[in-house]
Amino acid sequence: MVESDEINxxxxxxxxxxxxxxMSTKTIDGHAQILLALTDSNATQFYLHLSTLTMADAFINNQKASYTRSSDKVYFEIDDHAxxxxxxxxxxxxPxxxxxxxxxxxxxxxxTIGQGLYSQPPSMLRHWIPSHDVPFDKATIDLHLTVPKELDAFANGVLVSTTVENNTKTFFWREQHPIATYLIAVAVGQYAKLGMPFVSVTGDSISLEFYVFPNDVNNAQTDWANLPRMLTFFEQNFSSYPFDRYSMAQAYNRGAMEHQTMTTYSHELITGDNRYDYIVAHELAHHWWGDLVTLxxxxxxxxxxGFATYSEALYFEHIYGDDYLAKYMExxxxxxxxxxxxxxxxxxxDPEYMWGxxxxxxGAWVLHMLRWTIGEAAFWRTxxxxxxxxxxxxxxxxDFIAIAEEQSGQNLQWFFDQWIYRAxxxxxxxxxxxxxxxxxxxxxxxxxxxxxWDKFQFIAPVEIEIETATGTVVDTLISSSQQQQFQITLDTAPARLIIDPYNWLLKQYDIVGNPAPPGVxxxxxxxxxxxxxxxxxxTKTAIVYQVAQLNSPHALSIKIYNILGQEVATLIDRSLHGGLYNVSWDGKDNTGKNVPAGVYFYRLQSQKQNIEKKLVIFGN
Ligand SMILES: [Zn+2]
Structure with a gap:
């Protein structure tokens, strides 16, 4: 597990x-003590990362040490092979x-924000703490933050003590769990502190804390109110929450960042209407996928x-059901x-763009398709x-592939080859x-x-549904070569073919041919x-209609009008691919009430063509 970087x-x-x-000079003054093991007894030097900041003396085991600096690294000679x-x-x-x-x-x-979007590698701790700033070298940290005494200072882990001296206050934060350097963070300023009770699935209380700009307290209380539900859902399905505290700190950053035990959350995302619940869930889910298990x-x-994004979908599925999951995946x-x-x-x-x-x-879709491929039980066990x-x-x-194979009993190399290692x-x-x-x-x-685009052939299970006058037939067609033909026998004539009705396959498709009514x-x-x-x-009546084959989905509506030309019901109002469809009408208007018996018109309207027909309802 070595980052593509010099061996260290x-x-x-x-x-x-x-x-x-x-805060007034916008500078920092630091003293770092780093306990480290040397992993190669023949090595003659090692380095730590540190950008731009000025270094005074350095010591190794209390002896003054010489060092050389080159871009964002500080090199030390190894004299003592302790x-x-x-x-x-x-x-x-x-900084x-x-x-x-x-x-x-x-x-x-x-x-601070631990990940840079415009830096390669994205590890940013080197801008304020000398460190072995790579994702695979986790360590524990004690952080003593000294700030003007009217301000608060938050960081990872738990607050051990605070000390006031003259005009300053020192906050001693300790993260006793191993933490990757890009997850170390501070938030300093004047904050309103809110808390929420939370009892873990283990029965222990976990401290849920929010640090909010004083003007945003009400909005933040609304926006973060669903955290306990999210936490319970993830605990029940991933593992019990693995850290001592969960907190969210508002800041003038962009987006949000899953710093271990303290998510930093942009002031722009606090709106008071829960519209960014998916981000709240995403950063929380990272505490398993990123913080507990780190790349x-x-x-x-x-x-x-990919894991944090799919966790959003899993949470919304839990709250709103499978139809919502299908829409979310869409x-x-x-x-x-x-x-x-x-x-x-x-x-x-090794993507060309990491943040898109x-x-x-x-990435979320790959987990969704893995779930279909190995089944519910093996997916959650994985x-x-x-x-x-x-x-x-x-x-x-x-390592993940090995776990998925072990939990499913399947060889999944083909799956990960096509979805992870190929585009x-x-x-x-x-x-x-x-x-x-x-x-x-x-x-x-x-x-x-x-x-x-590249002629590579996927192994792609395509679920289909065929609607007939008497019901629905479901099947899965495994597409694995450039061109394949499948045949299905039915008792009654098919009216409509639906491709991937529950949205389990990442794909695009065009219906390039379908059975047409005579003369159409x-x-x-x-x-x-x-x-x-x-x-x-x-009762119900069925209406078959065809959308013309065009290059892209076409917007159309089918609405019911009374004889005065007033709209009473909307049956369809959306964009559809070309093909034959059917829709049924139960004789109810848009408010759900039965319309009076009589003559009505139904009209298909699109930019290309309008067609109208007449229907009749009998009273009971
Ligand atoms: Zn993320």
């Missing part, structure tokens, strides 16, 4: 840092940032962001496809085992038709072509006479 024979065990934060050494560094200056991550002063607040290399960023797929349109295709492993639709949204096997540790994608998604052209058999029933023929061509709009007609109040 260092394993940090513990940081003990005194940091004086000067297995553990203590490095002490005095440093000071104006840096990359516009997203690093150290910031704003409006008498100071805060061993930035190339494995999927393990952090929305994630649109975000991913928008990134592909902008930046092109690239793989999830491929890593986050396609997540639980992942949290358990690598707790407080680091791991890489092959893209299946892009289908689908056509279908049916014939009446000479004996009984009907044979439906479905042709599926894979039309990917695929590039026509068509509206059939309803059946039955007339129909009785309290």
């Amino acid at each position: 024979p260092v394993d940090v065990k513990h940081y003990n840092v005194d940091l004086f934060i000067n 297995s553990e050494i203590i490095v002490e560094i005095d440093y000071a200056g104006t 840096g940032n990359d516009g997203f991550g690093g150290f910031f002063f704003q409006n008498n607040y100071a805060f 061993g290399d930035w190339k494995d960023i999927w393990l952090n962001e 929305a994630l797929s649109e975000i991913y496809l928008a990134e592909v349109a902008r930046r092109g295709h690239f793989a999830l492993y 639709g491929t890593v986050y949204q396609k 997540l639980q085992s992942w949290a358990q096997c690598y707790a407080y540790d680091n791991a890489l994608i092959p 893209g998604y299946p892009d289908f052209d689908i056509s279908w038709d049916y014939q009446k058999n000479s004996a009984v029933g009907y044979t439906v023929t479905i042709d599926i072509k894979q039309q990917q 061509r695929p590039n026509d709009f068509y509206l059939a006479q309803n059946y039955p007609n007339p129909f009785m109040q309290g």
